[in-house]
Amino acid sequence: MNEKKVVITGVGVIGPNAIGKSAFSEAIFQGLSGIKPISLFDTSAYKVKTAGEVKDFQPQAILGEKGLRVLDRSTKLVNCAAKLALEDAHLEINEGNTLDTGVAIGSTLASVRSMSEFDKEAIKEGPRFVNPALFPNTVINSPASQISIRFGIKGFNTTISTGFTSSLEAVGYAANFIRMGRAKTVLAGGVEELCEQTFLGFYRTHSLAGSKDAGIELSCPFDKRRNGVVLGEGSVVFILEDLDSALRRQANIYALVSGFGTAFEPYRVDKYPSEAQGMSRSLRQALDKSALSPADIDYLSAGANSGVNADVLETCAIKDVFAKYKEKLYISAIKSMIGECFSAGGAFGLAAGVCALEKQKIPPTINYEVKDPACDLNYTANQARAAKVRHALINTFGPSGCNASLVISKYNA
Amino acid sequence: MQELESEIKNIIAEILEKDPEEIKPESRFIEDLGMDSMMALEILAAMEKKYKIAIPEEKLAALTNLNATLAIARECLAKKQNAHT
Structure with a gap:
C-alpha cells in the first residue's frame, strides 16, 4: 500500500x-x-x-x-x-x-x-x-x-x-x-x-x-x-x-512525522518496574517505523518529570536503545520549565521537538545542579545550545505501564 | 413584581449571552435570541434554584419569551406560597 x-x-x-x-x-x-x-x-x-x-x-x-x-x-x-x-x-x-x-x-x-x-x-x-x-x-x-x-x-x-x-x-x-x-x-x-x-x-x-x-x-x-x-x-x-x-496549499511545513512506537509494561499500578523493557520497546519501534537508527537521532525530548524512579528508568532505556550513540545524543526534559502536564505532557514535548528542528537548537533541562550517578547522560543542563537537528525523538511514559515515542524529522522539500 | 421581572430578565440575558435590554417581553427565545434546548433547561434550573420552586417539566415547551417565562414563575411561586399557608 x-x-x-x-x-x-x-x-x-x-x-x-x-x-x-x-x-x-x-x-x-x-x-x-x-x-x-x-x-x-x-x-x-x-x-x-x-x-x-x-x-x-x-x-x-x-x-x-x-x-x-x-x-x-x-x-x-x-x-x-x-x-x-x-x-x-x-x-x-x-x-x-x-x-x-x-x-x-x-x-x-x-x-x-x-x-x-x-x-x-x-x-x-x-x-x-x-x-x-x-x-x-x-x-x-x-x-x-x-x-x-x-x-x-x-x-x-x-x-x-x-x-x-x-x-x-x-x-x-x-x-x-x-x-x-x-x-x-x-x-x-x-x-x-x-x-x-x-x-x-x-x-x-x-x-x-x-x-x-x-x-x-x-x-x-x-x-x-x-x-x-x-x-x-x-x-x-x-x-x-x-x-x-x-x-x-503551500503550507509552511515544520516537520515530518516519521514514526510512532508504543508498548505496555504490565507491572503494577502507580509503580515503575526496575527494568525499562517496555520503554525500550517503544523507543525501538518508533525508530523502526521511521526506518532510522539510533545514530540518526540528534535530540531526545524526554518524558522525565523529576520522579525519583522515572528519570532513572528513562536513562536506562536510552542507554539500552542508543548504546554507543548515547554520548552524542542531546537530551532535555522541558518538564523542568512547565511541570508535569500529564496527558498534555507529550504534546508539550513534541512542541519542543518541533522548535528544536525549526531553530536548530536544543532546549535546556533547567534546575540541573547536582549530578546523580544513576542519571549520567547529556541532559543539556541549564543552557540551550545550537546543534544540527535532523531527527528528534519524543518520549513519554507513566507508572501505569504506558509508553509512547514519536520521531519527527526536518522536512526537506 | 418589577423586581421579579428584572431578576428573571437578567437570568435569561446571562444564559443567552445578551444584554438585558435585548430581552423584550415578546422577543422569541429561539428565533430572535438564539436559545437552544440546553439553554432552555438551564433557564428553568436557574429559576428553580433562585426561588426554590419546582417547575414541572412540561412547562419547558412554554418557555418561549419573557412574558411566558414570567407567567410560569409567578404560577409556581403562588403554588409555593399556597402550600405554605
Whole structure:
C-alpha cells in the first residue's frame, strides 16, 4: 500500500511559560520557568505551593466573548490551542475540507474538577438545583468534542485517555488516519487543567515534589535532588496534514512525522518496574517505523518529570536503545520549565521537538545542579545550545505501564 | 413584581449571552435570541434554584419569551406560597 506522508503545519500552545508557538519557542530556549505559586485554589492546607499554572488565561481574547460561559477550564484551554494552531497553519475549516478533517485529543483528568463540582452542587443545594448545562463538562470527551463543535469539524473525533502518554498517542493515532487516507487533516494534541482535585490526588500519593520529608519543591529532572513532580497544565494542538495536501496549499511545513512506537509494561499500578523493557520497546519501534537508527537521532525530548524512579528508568532505556550513540545524543526534559502536564505532557514535548528542528537548537533541562550517578547522560543542563537537528525523538511514559515515542524529522522539500 | 421581572430578565440575558435590554417581553427565545434546548433547561434550573420552586417539566415547551417565562414563575411561586399557608 502506498502510504501517505504526514507533516506538521501548525502548532498552538497554551502553556505555563508561554501562550502561542513563537512565545513558547523563545521561552524554552531561554530556559524560562512557568512554575509559580498556585492561584487557582488555596494551598494553605498543603506543604506544596507551586505548579506550572497558565496565568492570566483569557480565553475570550482568543475565542471571542460568546459561547464560553458554561465551558470548563480544560475545554477553554484546548479550544484556544486549537484556534492558535489553525491560525498558525493558515488553515480554515470550510465545506470543502470539513469531512476530511478530524480531531484526536489526549486527556485523562480534564473533567475531574467538573465532575466533582457537579456532584458537590447536588449535595449542597439538592439534586434538583444542579445546572444541567454543566453536565456535558463532566465527560472526558468534552474537550475534543467542543473543538469539533466550535470549528465545525465533521470528520472523526476521538479522545485518548492513557495518562502520561495520551497526547503523543493521540498524535500517533491521528498520523495513522492520515497515512491510511482516512483523513487529510487532523487537529491532534492534548489538554489537562490544574485543579485542587487532581492536585490532592498527586499530593496524597506522595507524587509531588516537596510533599514528604525534607524533599525540596522543585522540578529538577535527572538532578540528584529530585523527589517528585511539580504539576503543570495547559494544552498543545498540532495541525497534522497529508503531505500532498499541505504542498498543494503551500503550507509552511515544520516537520515530518516519521514514526510512532508504543508498548505496555504490565507491572503494577502507580509503580515503575526496575527494568525499562517496555520503554525500550517503544523507543525501538518508533525508530523502526521511521526506518532510522539510533545514530540518526540528534535530540531526545524526554518524558522525565523529576520522579525519583522515572528519570532513572528513562536513562536506562536510552542507554539500552542508543548504546554507543548515547554520548552524542542531546537530551532535555522541558518538564523542568512547565511541570508535569500529564496527558498534555507529550504534546508539550513534541512542541519542543518541533522548535528544536525549526531553530536548530536544543532546549535546556533547567534546575540541573547536582549530578546523580544513576542519571549520567547529556541532559543539556541549564543552557540551550545550537546543534544540527535532523531527527528528534519524543518520549513519554507513566507508572501505569504506558509508553509512547514519536520521531519527527526536518522536512526537506 | 418589577423586581421579579428584572431578576428573571437578567437570568435569561446571562444564559443567552445578551444584554438585558435585548430581552423584550415578546422577543422569541429561539428565533430572535438564539436559545437552544440546553439553554432552555438551564433557564428553568436557574429559576428553580433562585426561588426554590419546582417547575414541572412540561412547562419547558412554554418557555418561549419573557412574558411566558414570567407567567410560569409567578404560577409556581403562588403554588409555593399556597402550600405554605
